[in-house]
Amino acid sequence: MILATARGPTARDTEARRCLLSAGLLFVSTQCQNARLMAGTLYIVATPIGNLEDITQRALRVLREVDVVACEDTRHTQRLLNHFAIKTKTVSYHEHNERERTEELCRLLESGKNIALVSDAGMPLVSDPGFRVVNAAIERDFPVVAIPGAAAFVTALVVSGMPADQFLFAGFLPSRTNARRAKLETLREIPTTLIFYEAPHRILDTLSDIVALLGDRPVVVARELTKFYEEFLRGTAEQVRLQLAARPSVKGEITLLIGKGAPAVATTSVEEAVHELEEAGIPRMDAIKQVARERGLSKRDVYKQVSG
Amino acid sequence: MILATARGPTARDTEARRCLLSAGLLFVSTQCQNARLMAGTLYIVATPIGNLEDITQRALRVLREVDVVACEDTRHTQRLLNHFAIKTKTVSYHEHNERERTEELCRLLESGKNIALVSDAGMPLVSDPGFRVVNAAIERDFPVVAIPGAAAFVTALVVSGMPADQFLFAGFLPSRTNARRAKLETLREIPTTLIFYEAPHRILDTLSDIVALLGDRPVVVARELTKFYEEFLRGTAEQVRLQLAARPSVKGEITLLIGKGAPAVATTSVEEAVHELEEAGIPRMDAIKQVARERGLSKRDVYKQVSG
Numbered sequence: 240m241i242l243a244t245a246r247g248p249t250a251r252d253t254e255a256r257r258c259l260l261s262a263g264l265l266f267v268s269t270q271c272q273n274a275r276l277m278a279g280t281l282y283i284v285a286t287p288i289g290n291l292e293d294i295t296q297r298a299l300r301v302l303r304e305v306d307v308v309a310c311e312d313t314r315h316t317q318r319l320l321n322h323f324a325i326k327t328k329t330v331s332y333h334e335h336n337e338r339e340r341t342e343e344l345c346r347l348l349e350s351g352k353n354i355a356l357v358s359d360a361g362m363p364l365v366s367d368p369g370f371r372v373v374n375a376a377i378e379r380d381f382p383v384v385a386i387p388g389a390a391a392f393v394t395a396l397v398v399s400g401m402p403a404d405q406f407l408f409a410g411f412l413p414s415r416t417n418a419r420r421a422k423l424e425t426l427r428e429i430p431t432t433l434i435f436y437e438a439p440h441r442i443l444d445t446l447s448d449i450v451a452l453l454g455d456r457p458v459v460v461a462r463e464l465t466k467f468y469e470e471f472l473r474g475t476a477e478q479v480r481l482q483l484a485a486r487p488s489v490k491g492e493i494t495l496l497i498g499k500g501a502p503a504v505a506t507t508s509v510e511e512a513v514h515e516l517e518e519a520g521i522p523r524m525d526a527i528k529q530v531a532r533e534r535g536l537s538k539r540d541v542y543k544q545v546s547g
Numbered sequence: 548m549i550l551a552t553a554r555g556p557t558a559r560d561t562e563a564r565r566c567l568l569s570a571g572l573l574f575v576s577t578q579c580q581n582a583r584l585m586a587g588t589l590y591i592v593a594t595p596i597g598n599l600e601d602i603t604q605r606a607l608r609v610l611r612e613v614d615v616v617a618c619e620d621t622r623h624t625q626r627l628l629n630h631f632a633i634k635t636k637t638v639s640y641h642e643h644n645e646r647e648r649t650e651e652l653c654r655l656l657e658s659g660k661n662i663a664l665v666s667d668a669g670m671p672l673v674s675d676p677g678f679r680v681v682n683a684a685i686e687r688d689f690p691v692v693a694i695p696g697a698a699a700f701v702t703a704l705v706v707s708g709m710p711a712d713q714f715l716f717a718g719f720l721p722s723r724t725n726a727r728r729a730k731l732e733t734l735r736e737i738p739t740t741l742i743f744y745e746a747p748h749r750i751l752d753t754l755s756d757i758v759a760l761l762g763d764r765p766v767v768v769a770r771e772l773t774k775f776y777e778e779f780l781r782g783t784a785e786q787v788r789l790q791l792a793a794r795p796s797v798k799g800e801i802t803l804l805i806g807k808g809a810p811a812v813a814t815t816s817v818e819e820a821v822h823e824l825e826e827a828g829i830p831r832m833d834a835i836k837q838v839a840r841e842r843g844l845s846k847r848d849v850y851k852q853v854s855g
Binding site: 292293294362366369370374377386396402410425430464 | 591596598600601602603604605608670671672673674677678681682685691692693694695696697698699701702703704705706708710711712713714715716717718733737738739772773777781
């Protein structure tokens, strides 16, 4: 089934006309100014991820002009709207009411109302709810228009120093240990930069898992992106883990990037490598296992060298 | 080597202070207003991908306040700057002079000048030049700050209707046929949404390759994103190919999305499927080969059914 965007052009023409208009390139008639009132459009609107200046002119206009803003958390979004003196009505949608809300929102679109869909931060749908609403709108042939803007993973990627021409975004890592490890295992052979979101209280465990399962690869931990305490930590997974472990606590949302698995050039002896890990608090047999994996040796060989 | 962002906080503090300031939450002293003059910061600034309204407040401020805007194409970026009455000096950097330009830009940062790095459209570094400049700045410990905004692949993804929680972005597909096919082959087993950029004059060949190498998967072709003629075509690779092939020409930059490989439910007989492909101009033996692959049958079996 090919879903042509039958009603799309109306809304999009209006968008484009406004753009040309704002550039002084189009004379606009009353008729075409009214076009946007004819069909209900679902706008997917990117909002700031930490710095209120990171919002586009079009996002502000759309949030102001639509009939309803559908938010992940109305209190959170209300603060954004208040800051920009936007009075538009809000409704909540989230994981737990998305099914019912989808029907309500589609009825609004059907009746010609325009809706802006936002998440708490960044681009909706990318590790955020909204998928069901957008797909319902597509299936029912309502025009759907994305208003591009901030997304944390892209922001982290371009400052990471890692290749940005190819990457795999894998969203939030599972919170349960076994599920997280299984997920990392499935990504071991992917030959691109890997990007994840991770909670601050799990980052140390996750970095340990990376060392154990993927090897001591280059990683970047990006914290508090675009905020006052924005920070990028770069090094191997183990180096960054040790650096974070030395802190009393780790706070803020984290974007974690893992570099392509290039075999690290060994600058220390096998014995030294095991000793370093032990000093970092890793049990001797785990340290031996890890060094064996990193160096492509058998555990037995490493054990012999350490004990010899 | 862990590259701590030694000089980062200065610039970032300034950013954050401005944000708080604009929110009326910070009283700013003269001293802290001068802080941004102390160190050279490299800003990676996202610019619109087709609609001039798709630029953030922070991007406009940074483009206005930096000493130099480093552009992929100065004439292209000059139009953007003119539109917003920004007078900042521009310099060009591109694939062919990036090495020399990197040294010049680092000397500017060293001398305390602030630089905004932009590409022709969207977020620099994502399928755009800039990687060398950013990595040189990171290695030499200059503060690097991303100003998030529009990126075509994210814009296409959220309107595509395909899962946006996990995806692989693979940049531009190679222009040479064999290289393109080899690239698609390597991505066959990746169990996520795949995203590419493709030139309009190659999209038909690429869709044929997808059908042949990955099977007749769901695809979305997004054209002219955020522009007047923005269009999304959804269907299987073959359906979308036939739809585009029926046009006199295909224009505009394309973002191509490929869905996870789910075996399509066959709604036509093997004979009908071959006949349909033949009518679409595919030679009989190629059509048989393709249907065999799609249905998990041997070529011999399909041949028998068609000839029987």
